[in-house]
Amino acid sequence: MNWKRAASAALVSLPIIVLLAYSLTLDPKEIPSPLPGRSAPAFSLAVFAQGEGATRRAVGDTVRLADHQGEVVVLNFWASWCLACRDEHAILSDVAEAYAPRGAKFYGVLYNDAPANGVRWIREMGGQSYPSVNDPRTRTAIDFGLYGVPETFFIGRDGRVAYKHVGPVSAAVLTQKLDSLLAAGAPAPRGDSASKVTVPANRS
Amino acid sequence: MMHRWKVPLRSARLRAALCLAMLLLPLLPVTAQQPTSAQMSESELERRTREVAAQLRCPVCQGNSIQDSPSELAQEMKGVVRDQLAAGRTPNEVKQYFIDKYGEWVLLEPTASGFNLLVYVLPVLMLLGGAFVIVRAVRKWTTAPPAADGTT
Numbered sequence: 001m002n003w004k005r006a007a008s009a010a011l012v013s014l015p016i017i018v019l020l021a022y023s024l025t026l027d028p029k030e031i032p033s034p035l036p037g038r039s040a041p042a043f044s045l046a047v048f049a050q051g052e053g054a055t056r057r058a059v060g061d062t063v064r065l066a067d068h069q070g071e072v073v074v075l076n077f078w079a080s081w082c083l084a085c086r087d088e089h090a091i092l093s094d095v096a097e098a099y100a101p102r103g104a105k106f107y108g109v110l111y112n113d114a115p116a117n118g119v120r121w122i123r124e125m126g127g128q129s130y131p132s133v134n135d136p137r138t139r140t141a142i143d144f145g146l147y148g149v150p151e152t153f154f155i156g157r158d159g160r161v162a163y164k165h166v167g168p169v170s171a172a173v174l175t176q177k178l179d180s181l182l183a184a185g186a187p188a189p190r191g192d193s194a195s196k197v198t199v200p201a202n203r204s
Numbered sequence: 205m206m207h208r209w210k211v212p213l214r215s216a217r218l219r220a221a222l223c224l225a226m227l228l229l230p231l232l233p234v235t236a237q238q239p240t241s242a243q244m245s246e247s248e249l250e251r252r253t254r255e256v257a258a259q260l261r262c263p264v265c266q267g268n269s270i271q272d273s274p275s276e277l278a279q280e281m282k283g284v285v286r287d288q289l290a291a292g293r294t295p296n297e298v299k300q301y302f303i304d305k306y307g308e309w310v311l312l313e314p315t316a317s318g319f320n321l322l323v324y325v326l327p328v329l330m331l332l333g334g335a336f337v338i339v340r341a342v343r344k345w346t347t348a349p350p351a352a353d354g355t356t
Contacts, residue, residue: 145305
């Protein structure tokens with residue numbers, strides 16, 4: 001009689017204990033993004049900080065994702081009020097510079113901030129090798145399912161979001177993702193039909 | 205009574221003015237309040253925006269809807285809801301847009317399908333199980349006493 005009762009008590013309580021224990025291992029702030037694997041949302045945003053060197057874009061220029069078909073694009077959402085953005089700034093700037101000759105395009109996207117603050121911040125941080133664009137009313141950020149800053153999106157040659165990094169990004173993550181994306185499907189975008197291989201026309 | 209009708213000039217003018225005002229008065233609110241079709245859809249749009257926004261979770265605050273959250277991101281998301289509704293999208297299409305961007309997590313109330321079904325079914329099962337245990341225990345208590353002494 002007693003072992004029966006113990007068994008039924010265990011049968012009822014064990015799944016609950018297991019469920020609670022499992023939930024302890026989860027971070028409620030860590031929400032899986034449905035974006036990786038899907039095609040990146042199109043955007044068309046104006047440059048407010050031109051960047052340096054070969055990848056510089058004139059202030060006021062419009063950056064369109066559509067103009068980067070067949071290229072590897074890294075989008076880093078940031079803000080001047082974001083402390084964690086300071087940690088990754090130098091790494092992003094250096095890696096972007098190092099990978100520019102290989103064709104990787106970096107863009108900063110200002111999130112919930114005034115371009116004037118962004119410009120001042122870049123100057124304070126000692127410059128930025130790649131251009132930054134403004135995202136008025138955070139429409140592009142919402143299109144990318146942004147939770148906060150910094151968040152970094154890696155877009156492959158096929159135009160799909162390959163990877164999303166939440167929080168300050170490290171040099172190791174950047175180089176590893178960039179290497180695999182630059183290597184993958186350079187001659188033909190993978191996964192897509194052969195009819196789409198007409199893209200290289202835009203790669204001068 | 206009589207001298208009330210012997211109207212002095214001043215009150216005659218006053219009366220005329222009053223009559224005119226009374227004639228025009230009903231027109232005033234009509235022109236001011238008459239809802240043009242644009243205003244109608246404006247309030248309707250606001251109502252529908254609130255309705256959809258109340259079902260979407262704010263990404264920067266735990267367990268709050270974007271309708272209730274004062275955070276800037278939530279406010280902008282509400283703006284997106286309004287814009288999309290104004291553009292003629294249905295509430296379900298708007299919700300689908302946010303699900304595509306933020307995952308099903310963005311819905312404050314999980315959809316009753318797949319694994320989520322557990323959330324709806326489990327409480328009912330637990331309730332039934334509890335009722336069963338209580339019924340059995342009560343039945344035992346009410347019938348057991350004579351036998352209980354011997355067995356336990």
